[in-house]
Amino acid sequence: MASLLDSLVSHFDLCVNAIRHTEGGYAAVRNAASNQPPGAEPVSVSGVMSPSQHTDDEKPLSDEERREMLGVLETDANQVEDVVIELRERLNDMESRYEIITEHVANLSAAYNDTISTFNILESISEHLPGYLMAASDFKLQWEDTKLAIQEQLDELEAMRIFYENYHASYDGLLLEVYRRKQNEEKVKGLIKKTMEQIQKIREADMREREAFRGDVEDFMPGDLWDGVGAAAPQWDIVQATNSSTKAIENKATPDLSKSVVEAAGKRDRERQRLNR
16 A cells, blocks of 8 residues: 555656646646535645746756656556555455454453453462462361261261161061960960860760769768769869069060051061061
């Protein structure tokens, strides 16, 4: 763009020089500047040339130099529009690039600010870091003591869990044991009942035999020969034996348990045994 602008400036200077060496040139330029088409920006030529500027003090151009200068002007004039178009294209390109660069610079500025903020935070952390390290060391020591205390409490909880699990298991076992003893008692009572029935039958038969015997011999046998000859058949009974360990609880009957309670206890006991395998 600088090269293109320099070529335009050179062309402009050459135009000014040609006007200076042309009779009535300044008046023609001033007239053109004062008669711009509607909407065109006003043009001032006072900063470029003035009425006092003339060619009297300059070396006049020869016809050959004038023709050469006008030829150059004519050749360059055909390229001015292309140069201006190229300048505008480059300007548009630079403006678009400017937006991208501006956005990039803004991102860089934001990144810079974030970096500065991060370094400030790091600086603040570095100032407190020794305290943080000491606090971390103290926490580690305290945590080790706390872990030991927690482990002790966990061991106590585990012992309590085992105790209550065993308590629950022993409770179910007690229910099953009560049911088993009750069943055995019922079996014994059934055997005693059958035995007593057999004993009663034997006694009744014995009584008949005794009555028959007395009927046969009472007229002939002296009554004082045996005092027991006229006694009735003895009564028999089966009672529970007692000793020092059972005497205190001999009057306490084994409790009756419902079938659902016993079945539930048995189910829990079987499940417990399955898990312990």
